[in-house]
Amino acid sequence: MPTRRVEPSRAFIASYGEALQQLREGKGWTQAQLGRKVWLSHARISQFEAGDSLPPQDVAVLLDKALEANGVLLDLWDRLNDDPNAKWAQKILATEARTVHFRHVTNVVPALLQTDEYAREILARGIPYYGGDLDEKVAYQAQRRKVLHTSNPPQFWAILEESALHWRxxxxxxxxxxxxxxxxxxxxxxxxxxxxxxxxxxxxxxxxMTTLLTLRNGRTIAYRVDIKPGVYITKPGTVAHLATQYDHLRRSALTADDSAALIRQVYEENYRV
Structure with missing residues (x-):
């Protein structure tokens, strides 16, 4: 099989397409033959295999069944899908609800500090790849942010690159x-x-792109978004190393007061009415 050239932004979606293609070829079927079994055109199957988009959930179920994948395709679909009902998305929500101290490093505005409209703009960029309901995704992010607006909110520490303030x-x-x-x-x-x-x-x-989360039981875990949807890291030695790196970054970053002054400067120079 020739090596597929994929844009970096689509590499994680392409892994679903590669698995789909391998299973189809393992059956000895053409794209048209698979398409007939799930009531789709061969062109649509080709789009999925090329990593242009993920199939909707109902189609993912049909593909897994037709190819007798025993849930392999469905598990992969769930890991790559950014729908709020995906297992990984619900796990993030549950983990954040149990967190008492966040330490976050990012090059965009942290999700828990985003406005609805900023989140909408970010999420809209993924719709061509993932599909789904944009309003549902925005509502999911709003639900995540509630953790910072309770009567006893967690400590939230974030380090962000200056580019996050300028990236329009x-x-x-x-x-x-x-x-x-x-x-x-x-x-x-x-x-x-x-x-x-x-x-x-x-x-x-x-x-x-790392978040260190200290849970109510005192345990600290890490969540890294190198490739969507990200991975949890629980190995104590690795978590400790990331915590050390975070502390190094924190000491090298602008102070909270100087950071606020820089944010205010960008606001005044570019967006003040």
Missing amino acids: IGGADVMREQLAHLLDMAAKSYVHLQVIPFSDVALIPETG
């Missing part, structure tokens, strides 16, 4: 509201927001 998501109104919200949240006693300036972004790669 949506129009000026979206960014104006988002930056103002960041400033409002950063003023809360339980939110600690620090920015890594452009001059120091080289410090970020080893830690990557």
Whole structure:
């Protein structure tokens, strides 16, 4: 089988297509033959195999059954799908609800600090690949954010690259509201927001997009988003190493006051009405 060239942004979806193609060829079927068994055109099967998009859940069930995959395709679909009802999405929600201390590193505005409109713009970019209901996805993110608005909220520490403040998501109104919200949240006693300036972004790669979550029972785990939907890390030695890297980044980042000043500067220079 020739090596498939896939855009990096679609690499994780392509893994479903590769599995689908291997199972189909294992049956000795053409794309048209598989399509007839699940009431789809061969062109649609080709799109799935090429990693252009994931099938809807009902089609994923039909494909798994037709190819006698015994749930393999369904498990892979669930891991790659960003629907709020996917198992991994519900696991994130449940884990965050049990978290008392977040330590987050990111190059975009952290999900728990996003406004609805900022989240909508981010999520809309994935619709061509994943499909699904955009309103449901925005509502799911809003549900996640509730953890920071309880009577006893967790401590939320975040380090973000300066580029997150300049990367325009949506129009000026979206960014104006988002930056103002960041400033409002950063003023809360339980939110600690620090920015890594452009001059120091080289410090970020080893830690990557990582969240350290300390749970109510005192245990700390990590969640990394190198490839969607991300993976949980529970090995104590690895978690300890990531925590050390986080502390190094925190000491190298701007202070909370200087970070707030930078956010306010970007707001004033670019989005003030």
